[in-house]
Amino acid sequence: MTEQPRPASLPLTASNPGTGFTAPAYNFYEAVGGHDAFVKLVDVFYDGVAEDPLMRPMYPEEDLGPAKERLLMFLEQYWGGPKTYGELSGHPRLRMRHMPFQVTPAARDAWLRHMRTAVDSLDLAPLHEATLWDYLERAAHSMVNSA
Numbered sequence: 001m002t003e004q005p006r007p008a009s010l011p012l013t014a015s016n017p018g019t020g021f022t023a024p025a026y027n028f029y030e031a032v033g034g035h036d037a038f039v040k041l042v043d044v045f046y047d048g049v050a051e052d053p054l055m056r057p058m059y060p061e062e063d064l065g066p067a068k069e070r071l072l073m074f075l076e077q078y079w080g081g082p083k084t085y086g087e088l089s090g091h092p093r094l095r096m097r098h099m100p101f102q103v104t105p106a107a108r109d110a111w112l113r114h115m116r117t118a119v120d121s122l123d124l125a126p127l128h129e130a131t132l133w134d135y136l137e138r139a140a141h142s143m144v145n146s147a
């Protein structure tokens with residue numbers, strides 16, 4: 001059987017029985033560079049956090065390694081990569097996990113400043129950059145738990 005061209009009206013992520021066409025699912029994780037891109041994002045972010053007097057105290061471990069690993073696993077899973085975070089830690093429950101820390105608007109802004117530097121370091125295509133930044137910005141605003 002010869003594969004037929006995809007009709008223009010079918011979504012790119014759908015499997016369409018009867019047409020002979022199965023479109024590949026879009027994966028943001030792979031589209032932006034997979035594991036290497038997320039490692040760079042997290043490394044650049046934590047380079048800034050390590051030097052930030054407001055942010056550094058929020059990471060109680062002497063070494064930022066465990067926090068880096070958690071963020072890397074979380075972001076990879078969220079964006080379509082390995083499911084390691086969920087296998088090791090269960091549901092992210094981001095607000096609950098951040099409640100022990102006083103996340104003020106100033107802390108949110110510092111977090112966003114370091115994450116902005118990290119996102120910019122990836123030199124992503126504009127649509128990918130906007131998609132990633134939109135999520136990170138919304139996530140940061142939702143973590144604020146103190147005035």
